[in-house]
Amino acid sequence: MPEMIFRVRWPDETESDCYSPSLVVRDHLVVGTDYPVADFLARAEAALTEASARVQARYGFACSRALGQLQVVREICGRFADAGGARVRVLSFH
Template sequence: MPEMTVTVRWPDGRVQNCYSPSLVMHDHLDIGGRYTVDDFRTRATTALDEAAERVRAKFGFACTSAAATAGEINHNADRYDTDSIVEILDMHPPLPTPTPSIAPETS
């Protein structure tokens, strides 16, 4: 299962790297995206819950790292006004780029 890191800038300029055990964060956040603290908290913790469930389904146990990251995000989010802005600086690795299929030539 691929792991990833999401780098965010909090409203006070502080940068945090957030770990996820799954690329599911790409389904909820966009690089360069700007979200209110409240929206970011909801999107990130929803994604981390999904990631933790993927780990449970594949390996049969919960991912404590996903829970720890969600806890860090909630703790940090509590420091700011809910309508302040969090920016997504990077998501690594990026989603794979689909390879275009080439149709066979017909004569």
């Protein structure tokens, strides 16, 4: 199963590499797009949950790394939940 790293820039201008065990992220996020924090979180949740489910279907167990990445994304997005107009930019896929 091909893995993917997607790089994002958070509203505070910091950047992070995020892990997915599947290329399914491309179905939910677009490089160069700015997403409102809540929208980015919903898309990341859908992508990483689907990616973990694909691992489950193939290998018989969920992908703990994808679920751990999702938890990190939730925590970071939570920091900006009250910041009106805050956006997350998807910088690249690797």
